[in-house]
Amino acid sequence: xxxxxxxxxxxxxxxxxxxRNLDFLEMWRPFFQPYHLxxxxxxxxxxxxxxxxxxxxxxxxxxxxxxxxxxxxxxISFKDSACRCxxxxxxxxxxxxxxxxxxxxxxDPSGKQINAxxxxxxxxxxxxxxxxxxxxxxPFRDGSDFVRGYPFSLREGVPTAVSHGxxxxxPDYDAPTQLVKPRERNTKYVDAVISIPKGTxxxxxxxxxxxxxxxxxxxxxxxLMGDGxxxxxxxxxxxxxxxxxxxxxxxxxxxTGLPYIWHSKxxxxxxxxxxxxxxxxxxxxxxxxFQAVTLSKDxxxxxxxxxxLSKQVEDKLGKVDPYFVKLADAMETWIQAWDALxxxxxxxxxxSKSK
Amino acid sequence: MRNxxxxxxxxxxxxxxxxxxxxxxSFVPEHILLELFVGKVFLRFFIKxxxxxxxxxxxxxxxxxxxxVNPERMSQVIIKDDEVDIVIGxxxxxxxxxxxxxxxxxxxxxxxxxxxxxxxxxxxxxxGFNLNLYTKSDMDKVVGLSSTxxxxxxxxxxxxxxxxxxxxxxxxxxxxxxxxPFSEGTDFVRGYPFSLRSGVECGxxxxxxxxxADYDAPTQALKPSARNSRYVDAxxxxxxxxxxxxxxxxxxxxxxxxxxxxxPAFRLAKEGKFRWETVEDIWTGMCAKVVCDHLRLGxxxxxxxxxxxxxxxxxxxxxxxxxxxxxxxxxxxxxxSVRLSEAAVTAEDCVAEIAASVTxxxxxxxxxxxxxxxxxxxxxxxxxxxxSQ
Numbered sequence: 014x015x016x017x018x019x020x021x022x023x024x025x026x027x028x029x030x031x032x033r034n035l036d037f038l039e040m041w042r043p044f045f046q047p048y049h050l051x052x053x054x055x056x057x058x059x060x061x062x063x064x065x066x067x068x069x070x071x072x073x074x075x076x077x078x079x080x081x082x083x084x085x086x087x088x089i090s091f092k093d094s095a096c097r098c099x100x101x102x103x104x105x106x107x108x109x110x111x112x113x114x115x116x117x118x119x120x121d122p123s124g125k126q127i128n129a130x131x132x133x134x135x136x137x138x139x140x141x142x143x144x145x146x147x148x149x150x151x152p153f154r155d156g157s158d159f160v161r162g163y164p165f166s167l168r169e170g171v172p173t174a175v176s177h178g179x180x181x182x183x184p185d186y187d188a189p190t191q192l193v194k195p196r197e198r199n200t201k202y203v204d205a206v207i208s209i210p211k212g213t214x215x216x217x218x219x220x221x222x223x224x225x226x227x228x229x230x231x232x233x234x235x236x237l238m239g240d241g242x243x244x245x246x247x248x249x250x251x252x253x254x255x256x257x258x259x260x261x262x263x264x265x266x267x268x269t270g271l272p273y274i275w276h277s278k279x280x281x282x283x284x285x286x287x288x289x290x291x292x293x294x295x296x297x298x299x300x301x302x303f304q305a306v307t308l309s310k311d312x313x314x315x316x317x318x319x320x321x322l323s324k325q326v327e328d329k330l331g332k333v334d335p336y337f338v339k340l341a342d343a344m345e346t347w348i349q350a351w352d353a354l355x356x357x358x359x360x361x362x363x364x365s366k367s368k
Numbered sequence: 369m370r371n372x373x374x375x376x377x378x379x380x381x382x383x384x385x386x387x388x389x390x391x392x393x394s395f396v397p398e399h400i401l402l403e404l405f406v407g408k409v410f411l412r413f414f415i416k417x418x419x420x421x422x423x424x425x426x427x428x429x430x431x432x433x434x435x436x437v438n439p440e441r442m443s444q445v446i447i448k449d450d451e452v453d454i455v456i457g458x459x460x461x462x463x464x465x466x467x468x469x470x471x472x473x474x475x476x477x478x479x480x481x482x483x484x485x486x487x488x489x490x491x492x493x494x495x496g497f498n499l500n501l502y503t504k505s506d507m508d509k510v511v512g513l514s515s516t517x518x519x520x521x522x523x524x525x526x527x528x529x530x531x532x533x534x535x536x537x538x539x540x541x542x543x544x545x546x547x548x549p550f551s552e553g554t555d556f557v558r559g560y561p562f563s564l565r566s567g568v569e570c571g572x573x574x575x576x577x578x579x580x581a582d583y584d585a586p587t588q589a590l591k592p593s594a595r596n597s598r599y600v601d602a603x604x605x606x607x608x609x610x611x612x613x614x615x616x617x618x619x620x621x622x623x624x625x626x627x628x629x630x631x632p633a634f635r636l637a638k639e640g641k642f643r644w645e646t647v648e649d650i651w652t653g654m655c656a657k658v659v660c661d662h663l664r665l666g667x668x669x670x671x672x673x674x675x676x677x678x679x680x681x682x683x684x685x686x687x688x689x690x691x692x693x694x695x696x697x698x699x700x701x702x703x704x705s706v707r708l709s710e711a712a713v714t715a716e717d718c719v720a721e722i723a724a725s726v727t728x729x730x731x732x733x734x735x736x737x738x739x740x741x742x743x744x745x746x747x748x749x750x751x752x753x754x755x756s757q
Contacts (some may be wrong), residue, residue, distance in 0.1 A: 089601025104520045145700070146612035148669050149581060149596065150575060156598055158591070161584035165693065177545065184546060184630060187558040194555065201546060201554065205604040210610035215543035216559025248589035250559040269545050300542070300561045 019047040025108040027130075028170045030099035032056040032092075032261060033114065038065050040117050042129045048110075051100040053078075056092060061283050073099060085353075088346040093239025095248035097219070101226065101233050102351055109230070112225040115278035119181045122202050132272035133176045133223035140170025141208040141266020142159040151268070170208075174229040174265035174355070175256060178221035180276040185218045187246075188286035189295070206270040214303055217253020221274045224256075228265055230355075231315045234258045234347040235313075236340060242296070243336050245288030251340075254303045259318040262308045265287045291334075298333045302326075323348075437723020447535050453623075454527065455480045461489035468494060472529045480730045530620035530670035533603055537567025541607040547602040550670070571665035572656055573627040576600075577616035580676040582615040583695065588682035603670040608661045611704055614653020618674045621656075622665075628715040629659040631747045634740045646694055651740065652701040659718040662708045695736060703731055718746050723748075 027048050029035070032055040038045065042065070051072035054062050058074035078099055079086045089099045094113065101109055110130055119127045137164040139153035144167050150169075153160045159168050178358050184199040209215050224233060235248035260267055306325060327341035454477050457461075463481075467474070471494075479499035483491055491501065534552040542564050549556045549565075553673070556565050581596035606612050621630055634651035660667050706725050712718045722746035731738035 146606050146610045146669070148576060148612060148615070150600060156594075158581070158583060158594065158595065160589055160613050161582050161587075161615065162647065162653070164697055166697050179545060184555070184557060185558050188637065189558075190555055190558075196553065197548065197553065201601055203600060204598055205600045205602060207604075209543055210607050212609050213543050213607035215545060216557050218545070218557070218559075246558065253559075258748065269543075279549075289558075294562050296559070297563055300564075364648075 014140050018075075019107055020057075020131065020138075022047050023347070024106050025049075025110060025130075025134070026051050026100070026104040026106045027096055028053065028104065028109055028111040029114060030055055030094040030097035030111075031062060033113045035062060035064055035114060037117060039070065040213060041112075042067070044118070044130050048130070049106070051104055053097050053100045055094065055096045065284045071103075072104070081354075082350050085346050085350040088234070088237070088343040088350065090235065090238045090242070090248065093242075093245055093248060094219070095235035098235040098252070098347075101230055102347075102354055103342040104226060107225065107227050108134070109221065109226050110231075111219060112222075112274065113220045113276075115276065116180070116220055117275040117277055119273045120271075120276040127272055127274070129178060129272035130223075133178060136176035136206055136268045136271075137173050137223060137225055139173065141173045141268055142170045143208045143261070144166065145169070146210055147208075149268070149311050151208070154206060158269075161303065171264050171266045172225070172226050172228060173268055174260050175217075175267040176223040176270040177217055177267065178213075178223070178274060179270065180218075180220060181273050183276040183279045185220065188282045188289050191279070191282035191285065195243055195279075200259050203270065206268050209257070209267045209269055214254055214257055214300065215267075215269065217249050217256065219252070220251030220276065221272070222315045229256055229260060231317055231319055231348060231351045232259045234319075234344060237336075237343050238363040242336075244286060244291050247289070247292040247296075250292075250296075254299070255319065255322055258303055258306050258308070261283060262312065262318055263315070291336075295333060299330065302329055316352065319348055320345065322339060324348070369672070373530050377387070398479050401493045407538060430601070445496065445532055449476045452477050452531065453480050454478070455482065457481075458491050459487065461487060462492045464492055467497065471496070477527070484569060524672055526575060526618065526672035526674055527620075529603075530575065533573035533668045533671075534570050534620060534622055536570065538570040538668055539564065539567045539568040540605050540664075540666050541568075543607055544604075547604045551603065564734065564738045567624065568664050568666050569622070570605075570621050570668055571660045571663075572614075572667045573620045574612070574667065574669040575608075575620075575672045575674060576670065577615075577617060579674040579707045582617055582676075585682045586693070592682065599673060601666050606657070606667045606669050609704075611654055611657055611700065612667070612669065614649050614656065616649030616652070617676065618672070625663070625665060626656060626659055628719050628748055628751050629656040631719060631744055634736075647693070650696060651699070654699070655719065655722055655744075656705060658706055658708070658722060659715050662712060662718055663715065695734070698733070699730065699737070702726070716752060719748050720742055 025048055029038075030053045035052070046067060048069075050064070050068055052062065052070055052072040054060075054063060054072060054074040056075075058076045062072065064070050064072065073081075075091060078089055081103070082099075084088065088182075090096050097111055100111070110133055120128070122125055131272065135154075136151075139151070145164055147163055148160050150155050151157060152163075153170070173359075180199060181202065182198050182200075184197065186194070186197075219235065224230070233252050234255070236251040238245045239246045255271045257267055259265075281313060302325075304320065308318050308321050312321050323341045323344035327338055328345065330337035331341070456479060458481055467555060475497065477498070480499045481491070481493065481499055483501065483503040485503065493499070493501070536548070539549065542560060544560055545557050546554045548554065549560075550567070571635055576594050576596075578599065581594075583591075583594070621627070629652075631652055632648060634648050657667055659665075702725075706722060708718050708721045712721050723741040726737055726741040727743070731741055
């Protein structure tokens with residue numbers, strides 16, 4: 014009997030930022046080869062990054078980004094993996110899976126290799142349940158269901174916009190925690206997928222992430238980081254907070270949990286501390302800002318939500334540091350660039366239920 | 369804006385949270401030890417330090433005077449056996465096999481056994497337990513549970529896990545993607561605000577069930593062979609303002625903090641003896657969550673699991689009673705939006721305010737809700753009376 018074709022083979026792009034090499038793809042070959050790759054090459058554009066044979070891909074370096082976006086290229090970070098969001102913008106597919114080049118295939122407790130992409134697809138194609146917490150976690154998984162007391166009117170769930178995966182081995186800790194616990198490894202395999210409740214924020218990690226580009230793509234801007242910027246390692250955080258607020262507003266779901274990948278490289282904690290330092294303090298102002306954000310009834314598309322958000326960032330966070338004024342500006346530029354590359358009528362959604 | 373702290377103090381803040389896991393401090397430079405031991409945060413870890421051997425190493429490095437400013441706070445860290453009651457509702461008269469199965473975990477503690485008032489026969493309880501038996505009772509807990517095995521195949525101690533859940537902080541204001549940051553081998557992830565890392569007290573610990581999960585009658589009737597075989601090795605804090613269905617089968621709570629909120633109030637007209645025929649705990653759970661959210665206490669869900677045996681027929685229950693299921697649909701928007709005043713500072717105050725809101729907003733539509741609110745008010749009166757004796 015012929016095997017089923019890989020799910021969403023022609024509807025999903027894998028976006029990989031890299032500055033070194035793509036050797037890690039060899040281990041992923043059985044799972045990734047059917048899919049189209051978008052490589053975003055950071056750093057020196059004169060360097061040639063070799064893509065292993067047999068993969069179907071497009072590759073963009075800094076020169077390409079500048080050529081395609083012109084002056085709008087200023088919103089895409091340089092010398093930081095935040096540049097990956099350029100890949101989201103140029104993709105023509107409905108779904109994106111993004112992964113870091115130091116992430117490998119993990120094994121589940123039975124020893125079987127985990128097809129992370131397949132799990133992300135399952136997460137995205139089944140509804141989320143952010144409006145009421147199900148104590149048996151994702152009720153749409155095999156072997157699970159809604160528990161007694163779960164309101165029947167909420168059992169249809171909402172469309173899933175984001176699937177946030179986790180990591181075994183090197184955990185995604187901040188620099189101070191890394192300094193105190195350099196040897197801690199995440200060895201616990203938690204066999205669950207959870208919808209993050211509406212109104213709750215979370216720290217989104219870009220290492221192992223998938224999302225529905227049509228539902229939430231324009232919110233996945235990874236900010237201004239790296240070269241010439243006062244902050245780093247907050248790119249995915251920023252995108253996560255914006256995304257969650259917009260998902261809550263538009264009635265979309267965010268899942269976290271499976272799949273696991275194996276994170277192999279621990280970055281230098283002192284380098285990280287320097288990058289994160291300002292972020293650690295600014296975060297204390299940023300979080301209350303996002304927790305209090307409200308978007309208007311007129312914000313019925315992701316772009317409209319995002320532009321409203323950018324104005325509030327300028328108004329309220331601009332006082333914390335002028336960086337946020339620059340960031341708000343870059344958020345606007347991002348939306349303009351997104352719309353230029355993705356004509357609005359095919360990608361925006363209208364708000365289905367008012368909350 | 370505040371002055372940025374030093375790298376030293378940032379590292380110390382993180383170290384302090386993990387301090388109790390370090391058994392030998394001799395490698396730590398003296399000036400850092402001074403910061404740790406003389407500072408206010410030391411108190412939380414004093415008990416753990418004294419219990420380990422490391423206190424000897426510290427005093428060997430020189431004279432460090434430790435001033436204990438607030439000795440009463442030290443006792444918060446240790447839970448003594450005589451501070452725990454295990455409450456069991458007896459719906460069948462012969463408890464022998466149940467009690468024997470749980471003997472290794474239960475024998476240290478005091479038990480409160482509450483006999484179903486409708487049960488005619490005398491209860492059969494094996495000897496060797498420290499217990500009080502109550503035959504007049506409002507509590508309805510399912511008997512027919514046994515302990516389960518974890519992913520390593522070892523018998524889990526559900527009581528110990530509940531105690532751990534209740535005595536470690538909860539984190540309801542921001543979701544930690546690595547689940548409980550206070551359990552062994554894990555921590556807060558990058559991006560988790562530092563100001564929220566001390567967490568809040570945990571008021572309620574909700575465990576889960578393997579084999580027969582706590583599904584409602586329609587679900588179990590549709591999927592009669594569905595069994596929960598997935599052991600999810602996690603405890604997580606249910607975020608503030610997120611509602612959850614509380615199952616009374618396997619819970620533990622801090623009686624001092626939220627006892628009044630674990631109330632009996634919502635009895636269905638045709639309520640039966642099987643879980644599928646009740647929604648009382650669901651109502652209680654939503655009240656308790658509102659109270660915890662308001663008082664800034666945490667609610668945890670996940671481990672421990674218990675192994676639940678089969679009882680009753682889902683189809684029969686479905687035929688008998690599903691009015692409750694319909695009624696609960698009406699109350700969800702109410703619980704999701706109810707807000708309590710700043711004057712409500714204890715669980716009793718909170719329950720009284722919720723009861724008043726129930727009367728006002730739900731009572732008119734259906735006398736069942738008005739009755740529930742009355743019971744809640746009576747319960748609080750009774751609670752205060754009994755506690756003051």
